[in-house]
Amino acid sequence: MSSPTLAVTDSDPVGLTADALIIGTVQGTDGVTPAPGSDSIDAAFPGGLAALLTVVGATGRADEVVKIPTQGRITAPLLIAVGLGKAEQDGGLTAEQVRRASGAAARALGDDVAQVASTLSTIDLAAAAQGTALGAYRFDQYKSSDEGRALNSVTFVRTSEQTGDGTATLTAAAAIAKAVNSARDLVNTPPNDLFPESFAQRTADLLRGTDVDFEVLDEKDLAKDGYGGILGVGAGSSRPPRLLRLRYKGPKAAKKVALVGKGVTFDSGGISLKPAADMHHMTSDMAGAAAVVAVVVLAAELGYPLEITATVPLVENLPSGTAYRPGDVLTMFGGKTVEVLNTDAEGRLILADAITRAAEDEPDYLIETSTLTGAQVVALGKRTAGIMGSDAFRDRVATLARATGEGGWAMPLPEELRGDLDSKLADLANITGHRWGGMLAAGIFLREFVAEGLEWVHIDIAGPSYNDKGAWGYTPKGGTGVPVRTIAAVLADIAEQG
Template sequence: MLAIRLTAGPGRLDTLVLPVHTGAATDGGDAPATLAPTGSALPDGVSAEAAALLPAARLTGRAGETYRHLRPTRTPGRLLLLGVGEGTDRHWRTAGAALARAASDETHITLALPADAAEGTVRALVEGLLLASYRFRMTDAGERPALAEVELLATDPDGYRDAVDTARTTAEMTRFARDLTNTPSSVKNPQWFAAQVEAAAADLPDLHLRVRGPEELAAEGFGGILAVGGGSASPPRLVELDWRPADARTHVVLVGKGITFDTGGISIKPVPAMKLMRKDMAGAAAVVAATLGAAALRLPVRVTTLAPLAENMVSGSAFRPGDIIRHYDGTTSETTNSDAEGRLVLADALAYAARELAPDLLVDLATLTGANAVALGKRHGALYSENDQLAADLLAAIDAAGEAAWRMPLPADYLEHLGSDLADLHSSPDRGAGSVIAALYLREFTGDTRDRWLHIDMSAPSWADGDDAELTRGATGWGVRGLLRWLGTLS
């Protein structure tokens, strides 16, 4: 991962990056862009030269704008002007991402921080740098040279160390979730996923891990997980990861859908809909990574993560449309679409959490429905909760982290769609409002934690079709940053 170093004076000065703000709007139009004042001493003449470049290069200072200026035989040899917009955290995150790409042919750069830079500014900048420099490849071919180190020049480096450390951990865990999600399903199955969690947890103290295999799942009554995983040669698992700090007063349970590949089962998907189904465990990746991040940051909140893992395959042992499934809490589900499998494994995990773990707050993330993208597009998760405060707090944390979600309704008059002549519930009624119906179904398994439960359908934002600000093509790691921001507010 790209190295970030705080310094009061540059160790070397090949390329110097200077932030540029947008000008304040006036009645006569936009004011010229301006250099952000730095408190650090710069080589003679550099600031004046950079200021003269702004109008000549027609720079606006918008977040992510870059301009490179060569200075042969002088120090620094290159100036890179970086637009930071109005200086909000979101703009600085975008600027950091743009810088990682604009300087990708460098090995080392120095960025002069503004004299009044807040800790949140530096955190956002570093997150943008680290997330936009992420690449996932499985090849023996040599990688092209990439930016290796960024020096952040500050008058008081120690004042920003916590911000940089937090950003580094957040980015590291987001990259871990991206790695898990990007990994092809020829490698990734439930056993493999559980092994990755075990290896990551081994590096952190005070984490407790339990992995249930098919025999334990059967003995304890996890019928949804067993049904969905029954058609695969790779048996299902349930990962339970627990961060238990001694000073915790709040217990949060996170649940994430972990379908390591989804063919749709007997209700098989068409090829275009199946080709990216390695991402159908992005919810599990996000909650596991957030829990690891909570442990790495030593957050004073207990976090238990449940990741029900299964591969939904087509075979003679696959569950059928019309089957009745008995879940952990004894509730039975009629399922007439084996491609609505994620809610079946989540139902078991939610019922177990509500009955056995006594959480103060219960949150689940899932790549659950295509209806999420139809309603909200590619960048927003669909958030459901009856708890106004919980919904507001998580939405605020998600926004502060640079992610996006929108609160959706849980209308009581849609409950009739879950009725079944054969079972307690119909898990996949074909009645429209797919994301809403799925959320209502999951709510039925939350028991007496219903008023403290929140669900996010994050299928659409879990994947990016191309580079976009801090996102890179492929898995986004959506949810890790928002969850860590939120967990950091709890005690």
């Protein structure tokens, strides 16, 4: 399904031509109240909206959607009241509340709703637009029948007090949502159609028409240049590995940023085979790669004044007679050696190659993201990414992650765990041999391949990148597109602050 067309207006929402009009509701101690932007609509209903909403059982809680026939009292035949949850202590509403409510409303639209107007934009235009575009996302290309929604246009209402270029705000919001949805599409594509070679081709398709240089290293190139981690992990599959290199140089670029994303297009665990239950979720083990590719396309589309280089390793991790084994020692790109104790700790091996190569470009910052450890889910749950790296940059990224609504929490890299990665045969082992601090140990492993003095961050998205439960807010079931918005916000912050 294509994204709806977005427009902005300062007209009274009562008279807007639309199949449905979206308003917000707020959960209060004394019951539900209409959100800002609803004054003229409130006046159109006898007794006011609060009384009507109470009668139909609305509470204003987050994600609640109530549909009310308007019976000609406003031009739109249907009123959709969506809950924002409780207001802040100062009475304000956050961007994430608006974003989430807009997404919930978009998900709840019926097939007969083609044109929608929204007053949530009177609170925050960018958040309302982004939430709507994200909530309207559907992945249905493998369905034999057309189950897509009919939504094709959304008009956002602004008040006279709201300043700034509304059209520019919508353009930026739509571009970010498009990038998130591109990452979602890649994550949701099944592994029989998305493997290293086809991922490279899809990347080329996404880059068509942009100013991004693109290079693909095949298995012969990888062997020639000594990418032992990528070749080792990919050895068990009949579909050989790839390494993608994307280069974008924006206007007046003052800073260089390296992006790295893990691209295991399917992870069986290799010879250290995963349990069968939920193994199908491992089609999402390339979410880091998807996010990085989507962000580079976004940066080129919006003209970020940065020099960005993305290094994206792509493999399938499968068991076979040619697969790498527990006990093998791999020589990584750059010369370090790693003893493999578990073939299911494969992501860090391909990332080690990619990080070492990315550092050769001498960037000012390195941002790496990956579905790296089940320990991330144990520690932080399925919605909060673990963020590790050099202290100042780590904290900066974590703060921006929370501001975007994607969420993230700064985590340490305790020095005492480094000794647990020692190997009797090689420079280090790929796991510690115990279960404690697994997310942190993986971060420490990656740190071994980061150039000295480089500001870097590792974002573990094992849980947040894939939603295996019911949809909520603007987040669908399946690929979520995390952490596209976080990385985009970090790049924008670097462009502005350095």
